[in-house]
Amino acid sequence: MSIARRLPNTDATRSKALTKAKFKNDSIPVANQFLTTPTITRLDDTQPVLKVAMQRRGTALAEQVDATSEVSQSFLKSRMYISHFFQGFNMGIARGIYMAANRAYYQLDASSDSVPAMHSHQDVAYWGENIETGDAARIAAGGVAMASPTAAEVKAAVDSFNTKNTDQSILKDNYDSKQEAVSALHEEADKVIKKVWDEVETFYNEEENSSRRRKCREWGVVYVSDVEHTFNCTVVDAVTNEGIDTAVIVLLETGNTGTTSNGGRAVLKSTIVDEATFRFTHPGFQAIDMVVPMPTGVTSFDVKAMMEKL
Missing domain, CATH: 2.60.40.1120 (Carboxypeptidase-like, regulatory domain)
Incomplete structure (x- = not known):
């Protein structure tokens, strides 16, 4: 069976390797430490920086996930309000309260009672705006105000959705920035880990293989x-x-x-x-x-x- 070490290739394994190496080195009296001074300095500098960067990224991701959930719920609510508005308007046309031609105020086909499909965030924003401006124009021309929901209630739901959508976009950008900050540390982290592992394996190179691997594992070597x-x-x-x-x-x-x-x-x-x-x-x-x-x-x-x- 051929056995070789494997350097980390994920953020979690990089952080674990650095943390384990720093913990082990810190546990040894200074007089007995065998890592070179430049390597210890790089290890002490890199380990906490990567740890903090990953923690910040984790916080940013949690905030983004929470915001995404809120956007999803708000999207469904605003879509429901828009759909109910158009359904109610169509029923009002059937009862003779509104004229079919008035559908044009909302950029709808005057000859169709179909409710527009709303699959995307852009769809909700578009039809929400059409209801806000169209209903105001229709009432100004002498039309009867809609109810259950009113145009104002639709606007409130859509405005809330738009706000949450904007907030989520900002949080996504923040997460992307924190991810880039972690990625920028990969090269130095990988170099430090290799340096530490090289020096640790050299120090124990006269040990029997299983004993050498056991002692090196205490330093994070895999x-x-x-x-x-x-x-x-x-x-x-x-x-x-x-x-x-x-x-x-x-x-x-x-x-x-x-x-x-x-x-x-x-x-x-x-x-x-x-x-x-x-x-x-x-x-x-x-x-x-x-x-x-x-x-x-x-x-x-x-x-x-x-x-x-x-």
């Missing part, structure tokens, strides 16, 4: 092989022992991710060796980290996480 391993994961409620679906499982060393289904089960595959660290998360439950030892020659592992509710 080793993989040419043999694929299977992890049969099960996530259950610690009290009821019932499976928990939609729990997220992350293999921290490599970033491999899975989501449980069919009674809390998921299968992850990886070429990692020696040991694997899994993180289990689910809304409403406490997160769990589990380290799974991987004896040589074993390729399939059963991993059971028992999660406690918050």
Whole structure:
């Protein structure tokens, strides 16, 4: 079996590698530290900067997701108001309250009682504006005001939607900016991690292979092989022992991710060796980290996480 180290290729694994290396180096008395001074300086500079940048990006994403949900709800509400307005107007025409020709005030086909399709945000903005200006022009020409909903009620719903849509767009730009800030750190983070790992492996290069890898892993070094391993994961409620679906499982060393289904089960595959660290998360439950030892020659592992509710 061929074994080699694998450098991080995701933000999560980069941050984990830097954090683990800094924690290990900080735990060693200064007199016994073996990383070179320039490498320690770069590690101490890069690790907190990447961590903060990722935290800011996470906050920006959470704000954007919340805003997107609000936009979606507001879109449905404003579309409903517009649809009800036109339906009510058409029924008023059928009762003789309004004239069919008055549909033209709203840029509608005067000969059709069809309600316009509204599939996009632009559609809602367009027809909302047509109702605002068209109803004002119709009433000014002597028409009877609409009710249930009124043009003013439609305008309020559409204005709220437009405001939320603008806010969401600003938050999206903010998230994009925070993502770019993280991406800008990739090159230096990758160089620092390689530097640290090179110096750590050199320091332990006279150790027996398994001992060398074990000591290097304490610094965040990740080793993989040419043999694929299977992890049969099960996530259950610690009290009821019932499976928990939609729990997220992350293999921290490599970033491999899975989501449980069919009674809390998921299968992850990886070429990692020696040991694997899994993180289990689910809304409403406490997160769990589990380290799974991987004896040589074993390729399939059963991993059971028992999660406690918050």
